[in-house]
Amino acid sequence: MATAPACVAALTGIDYRRAPEGDFGGRVFLRRVAADGRVSHHLSLAEHGAAYWLDHLAFREALRANPELRSRSGGLKRRLAAKHDDVEAYTRAKTLLVREALLAAGHTPRSGLAASSDERALGTLCGMGADEGYFGERVAAVYDAHSTGMFDSSVVEPAVDRLAQLAGDGRALEFAIGTGRIGLPLAERGVALAGIDNSEAMLERLREKPGAERIEVVSGDMATTRVAGEFSLVYLVFNTIFNLTTQDGQVACFENAAAHLRSGGRFVIEARVPELQRLPLGQTVLPWRADPGGLSFYVYDVVTQRLSGQHFYLEEGRVQPSPIEMRYAWPAELDLMARVAGMRLEHRWAGWRGEPFTALSPAHVSVYVKA
Ligand SMILES: C[S@@+](CC[C@H](N)C(=O)[O-])C[C@H]1O[C@@H](n2cnc3c(N)ncnc32)[C@H](O)[C@@H]1O
Numbered sequence: 001m002a003t004a005p006a007c008v009a010a011l012t013g014i015d016y017r018r019a020p021e022g023d024f025g026g027r028v029f030l031r032r033v034a035a036d037g038r039v040s041h042h043l044s045l046a047e048h049g050a051a052y053w054l055d056h057l058a059f060r061e062a063l064r065a066n067p068e069l070r071s072r073s074g075g076l077k078r079r080l081a082a083k084h085d086d087v088e089a090y091t092r093a094k095t096l097l098v099r100e101a102l103l104a105a106g107h108t109p110r111s112g113l114a115a116s117s118d119e120r121a122l123g124t125l126c127g128m129g130a131d132e133g134y135f136g137e138r139v140a141a142v143y144d145a146h147s148t149g150m151f152d153s154s155v156v157e158p159a160v161d162r163l164a165q166l167a168g169d170g171r172a173l174e175f176a177i178g179t180g181r182i183g184l185p186l187a188e189r190g191v192a193l194a195g196i197d198n199s200e201a202m203l204e205r206l207r208e209k210p211g212a213e214r215i216e217v218v219s220g221d222m223a224t225t226r227v228a229g230e231f232s233l234v235y236l237v238f239n240t241i242f243n244l245t246t247q248d249g250q251v252a253c254f255e256n257a258a259a260h261l262r263s264g265g266r267f268v269i270e271a272r273v274p275e276l277q278r279l280p281l282g283q284t285v286l287p288w289r290a291d292p293g294g295l296s297f298y299v300y301d302v303v304t305q306r307l308s309g310q311h312f313y314l315e316e317g318r319v320q321p322s323p324i325e326m327r328y329a330w331p332a333e334l335d336l337m338a339r340v341a342g343m344r345l346e347h348r349w350a351g352w353r354g355e356p357f358t359a360l361s362p363a364h365v366s367v368y369v370k371a
Contacts (some may be wrong), residue, residue: 001047004028016043026050026111051111058107059098069101072204093219097200100136131346134176134324141202143179146313146322151181152236158352159184159270163235165192166266166367170191174261175222175253176240180215182208187214194219194227219233223252231260235268242271242307242326250329254341254368261370267343270352272363274328276302294319305329332366343368 009016009029015032022029027050046053060336063070067198076097102109137142144151163172163186170192171261177183177195179202187193194216197203203219206212218227222236223244234257245249257267278286279300288296294313301307309324329337346369350361357364 001026001028001045001050009156011043016041016299023287027052034199035138041345053106055098055102055109055111058102058109061295062105062107063099065105066101072200073097074100075204076200080298087233092202094196096219100199100201120192135202139322140179140199142313143202143205144181147181156182156185159237160189162352162354162365163233163268164191165266166235167233170262171229172233172235173227173231173285175234175236176243177206177215177217178238179203182235182237183215184209184211187211194218194231195338196222196225196227196260198222199271203343223249223256226256227260230262230265232265233268234260234265237268237270238273239326242323242328244326245263245306245325245327247327250327250334251337251340253370254334254337254343257368258341258343258370263370267338267368267370269334269366269368270363271329271331271334271366273361274300274307274330275362276300289345300328330351331366334366335368338368353366 008030009017011030012018013204015034016030017033019029019031022044030043030045031039032043034040042180044052044056046056063073076093099109149155149262159182163182167186171194172186172191174183174186174193174195175278177197178199180195183193183195183206188211193214196218197206197222198219200219203217206215207217216227218225222240225351236253236257241250241253244253254267261267274353275286275298278304284300286298286300288298288309290296292314296309296311299308299310307326309325309326311322313320313322313369338345346365347365347367348357349355349367350357351363352362352365356363
């Protein structure tokens with residue numbers, strides 16, 4: 001990097017400009033800008049052996065080794081280039097894809113591709129590699145098959161009916177839209193829908209499905225990413241508030257929901273009631289299922305509210321672990337988060353049909369309204 005200033009000076013003479021927001025991990029970033037303001041080239045100067053250099057080479061090797069990754073990466077570039085000039089959205093989506101690919105290839109990213117300190121503070125699950133197995137390529141490839149029960153029309157339709165009714169004639173935004181289990185049928189009803197998710201692998205599955213073109217799909221973290229415009233409904237289903245593994249992250253998610261809502265708009269959360277009543281004093285593990293397809297356990301830490309889902313799938317005679325890290329929250333804690341974010345609880349039901357919530361309800365659908 002000692003020679004970088006001289007290189008930058010020479011490049012400035014042929015229309016390159018420094019773009020310091022792109023400097024990270026030992027890289028100096030420049031753009032070549034034509035007289036009409038259009039950017040014709042991006043150029044990175046990197047020190048041999050620096051974090052950016054190593055991450056970049058590892059991504060190149062992953063692309064060489066994996067034709068499917070090549071086509072996803074190319075598809076992402078073309079799609080985002082064709083859609084808009086939003087450099088920030090492009091960078092966010094590309095960073096997620098590269099990070100997931102590196103982790104899946106067993107390379108821990110060190111440069112700007114590693115989790116940011118903000119993401120770490122908010123407890124965003126972004127270590128989405130094959131080993132971590134959260135919502136990276138390996139999980140995305142089997143997500144719909146492993147969650148077949150959740151795709152059943154008896155589960156999906158009441159949720160979609162309720163969400164369509166709550167959206168009214170306004171726009172709706174799904175946090176953590178995943179492969180579109182709820183978003184696709186809701187958009188099919190004519191609700192104008194946007195969806196955020198921070199797994200490019202999950203979003204890729206969504207984009208492949210018929211009807212996805214109706215949805216404005218945005219790569220990003222539901223705790224921090226803003227989608228332009230105002231919404232009458234933001235919703236977050238299938239326990240996914242717990243995927244933010246810190247209280248700060250969950251509060252930020254409520255605040256982000258409120259920031260998208262018009263006054264009187266609603267934020268809907270569907271989540272399990274933590275099974276603390278089933279835990280005898282001192283016990284930490286609860287079985288969830290045991291069937292020919294696999295085994296699942298939940299590990300509770302009642303001090304930190306950490307909840308680890310330990311799922312094991314039996315596939316072709318082999319055991320495939322698929323762990324997930326969460327932070328559980330009692331419904332009353334979620335209500336307080338809503339108040340912190342300027343919303344109040346309007347309804348708490350045991351299910352989407354408005355069933356009464358009781359001491360025995362295993363899950364809740366909670367509707368918060370913005371002042
Ligand atoms: C259990 S799936 C639910 C997907 C979909 N809503 C459904 O009901 O099938 C959880 C989703 O949350 C996404 N996710 C987890 N943490 C996230 C975060 N901090 N920001 C955005 N998406 C996140 C994952 O990538 C995954 O797609």
